[in-house]
Amino acid sequence: MSPYIYGERNGIHIIDVLQTLLCLQQSVNYLVQAGKDNKSVLFVGTKKQFANIIEVYAKKANAYYVNQRWLGGMLTNWSTMQTCIENLKLLDKQEASGVFDSLTKKEASLLIKRQLKLKKYFGGIQEMKKIPDIVIIVGQIREINAVKECNKLGIRTITLLDTNCDPTLTEFFIPANDDSIRSVDLILNELSEAIVRGKLNLV
Structure with a gap:
């Protein structure tokens, strides 16, 4: 993740916000097209502090969500x-x-x-008829089992990546502090808006 780190302060890595914006725009563009193509999307984030916003933005985009616990085999089984x-x-x-x-x-x-x-x-995921076309993941390390299942099945992923994560495990990634409610809220809002715009053909 070093190319996406602006610097370090008091032992804490600071993410380059410009890189975040560029990566976010790539993901937004992809999701607008996915919305147009009526692709199914699953939001995944099981940290307690994100449970509500994961549900809110998934519902806003008429997507599915897992916000409590990722059960082994949720996609592969x-x-x-x-x-x-x-x-x-x-x-x-x-x-x-x-x-x-x-x-x-x-x-x-x-x-x-x-x-x-x-x-x-x-x-x-009560109304999800089949495995999703795209999975949006908040917290790669915590959700590593979801990441592995998506990779095994060839499901495209968009992942919020903190400075200790691996960008090679996801097709699209957004460098961000995945512990910050404000950061996650802002990014998920943009991603859900992109899906909605695509579905409504508003570009």
Whole structure:
């Protein structure tokens, strides 16, 4: 990442903001075209402080998201994940139709607990019919399993990279402080806007 580091202050690397803007523009251009082509996009970021903004910007772009925990095989073992999603949909349907009300308190409690657990991990991909065309990743080191699965399947990735990350593991990257809520918020806003513009053909 040295070409993208402006300097060092008190032992902390400072990212070159100009490089961030250039890389961000490349990703934006790519996502505008992806939006036009109706490509499916998955946002991934499981740091607790980013859970809300990951969900907000994914929904804004009519995309999918994983913001709690990346389960091993989430993409490479998609058929198993689909079974979990179908179980979640069935529980949602049973709840809506009043099935839970006809059960004993203990039985209903067990089903609700199961439903909440499935929703926690699969709620953001509940409507995803197939593996995504593009994955946007916040935090390469933390989400390394997602990175590896995408690379194994040939899924294109856009990754926010901090100074200790590896740019060779992703097609597109944006040098940024992946611990900063403000930084992540600004970048995800631009990326989600790009997808929306592409879908609406507003360039």
